[in-house]
Amino acid sequence: MSTATRGTADNGTAQKGAGTTSAGGRSSGTRPSAPSEAAAVWLVAEREIGTKLRSKAFLISSAILFIAALAGIVFGGLSAQNQGGTPVAITADAASLLTSTEGLEVTEVADRAAAEKLVTDGTVDAAIVADPSATPFGYVLIANSSAPSGLTMQLSEVPRVELLDPSQTDDIVRYFVAISFGVVFLMAASLFGSTIAASVVEEKQTRVVEILISAIRARTLLAGKVIGNTILAMAQILVLAAISIVGLTIIGQSELLELLGAPILWFAVFFLFGFVLLAALFAAAGAMVSRQEDIGSTTFPITILIMAPYFLVIFFNDNPTVLAIMSYVPFSAPVGMPMRLFLGEAQWWEPLVSLVILIATCVAAILLGAKIYQNSLLRMGSRVKLVEALRG
Template identity: 45%
Template sequence: MTTFDTVRLVAAREIRVKLRDKTFLVSTAIFLLVVIAATVLPGLLDGGDDASSVAAAPGPAATALADAGLDVRTVADDAAAERLVRDGDVDAAVVAGPRVLAMEEAPSDVVEALSAQPPVELLDPEAVNETLAFLVPYAFAFVFFITSLTFGLQIAQSITEEKQTRVVEILVATIPVRVLLAGKVVGGTVLAFGQIALIAAVGVVGVQFGDAPDNLLSLLGPAIGWFIPFFVLGFVMLAALWAAVGALVNRQEDIAGASMPVQIAMMLPFFAVIVLQDNAPVMKLLSYLPLSSPTAMPARLFDGEAAGWEPVLSLALLALTSAAMVLVGARIYEGSLLRTNGRTKMATAWRDREAARLPG
């Protein structure tokens, strides 16, 4: 069996195990429900209000009301229109003046239909709405942070569990240690990317039914397109470190303490992008730092602040860093995987990887 076949075999096993995990399935379902609620429900709720019924005599006012999609009931005169309002047969009436008659509340849709609106010329039609300018960077940062934390922790737990049960000793007897690591990272990356792709697809469909701006998809397209390679490389970089964390400890309870440096390295960029997204110079710097570029660069692309060459350079820096971190993670993983005499120090795993090939 070739190395590629072995990696694929290990990755397929990781994927099968996770797809049977109820926690994973429930969390994915919750994510999908949140996306549906955020994109579809506002539009449905806004569209659920029935148009006001209006009584009016034939004329320009009645025509304007009908053109606005209101339920217009034609009457002979103003007295008949007022009578229908008092009897509760219609919500409002338009009489000479013109004046709008209603019982308790002014019907806003009727008033808007009769209002003369001046023509509007947008000088910057491609400008990003302030709310979207905040939400989109937050969404990129949140998705990358939560996904990397969740799946990275699962990779570490899987490795520690195999150490506890000593299954790993059987595995490395037939599979090279680095091939085993590669399979776990590939499996975790496929699962993470698959979950994000599913959520993104549901979000795109939801936007079609929601009340989002008409140009939202065209604005998001380039940012999402670049987010995909940034996400994959960034996740691989962190997944290798999470695998090293899992190999350093022998008990599930010790993962939290051992993974603190990795968690801090993930949390700082997350909060930096959220808090400093209005600071253009800082965001430009964050878009080149490997730990923050997976979220900062797509956010700058969405805002239209990044030149065409910038994401290429940033992605190249991230790729080089990811390759380096994979080598670091692999060395620590290899040097601590078979040590079962307590938590292994990182320096020890780095220095004594050859000695760690034997159990104990």
């Protein structure tokens, strides 16, 4: 073969090789392929989780919340153990049957009617009256809504208990549980909700959102933010539940722990969907403004929805009607329904119906929030009005 022929052949081979490389480049793709929808959502969620875990403010606030929860449980247990004598009314014939009145603030009364009157008026917590039919004790313990556990425990033998107005929990325990559910929901929802709104505004101010939207859809970005913050919020709830279990076990409140078991589980389930609902609304509210100073104007209505259950459950924890209404309103159901379950006022089917209502509202809030978020995210300058955000 001549030199010219070999040169021509080599040139053709080189061109063929170049063409193969080019074709191979197009088939395999030198540019990385776009992630799937699920992968993109998880990438955003990982970014949200990583940002929070690297934030000193978040870590410090979480530590303070956990320490405060443990301190509150221990303090409540110590207060219960160090409380003074139990005020009781005792008839003269019943006093002779008791082995000891140590730890009791005794008020002697003439008969059973006088004892019941003091119990009904709230002057004493309970009354001990003679009753020959109450074998083998010879006396009965009378209380208004619930028998004082400390009194029944300090008696040598537990007598027959007669309740004039039966109730499964006393006022102090009910108030403590109401505050616990209300505070946990308020702090977790407001902390993570405001963080989501601030994160959205920060991305708009730094123009990072324009880069993100060029790679993924707005709804994908919203889903990642909601999922990431929901994971962190639920992690806090689980840690608080563990602290409650350990704290109540340490101070010897095993009976209270048994009563709180199912309500705490229901609280976690209701909180999950309630938080997703609020997170979507907070993200939408953040997308409607372009400055951190304006966040309050759009998140204020959502903040009211978070604070309302807290105050309602504290002031009306002994009102069955208010608690029943709260348990079916989506924004207060995470607090109202677990509280009713703890008090034993809810039927077995009620939490299921309430949960269905909450999930339906959650889906509607996600769709509404996604529309507002998508229509407002790239709009800079003045605050976007709600009507404009809905119209697009």
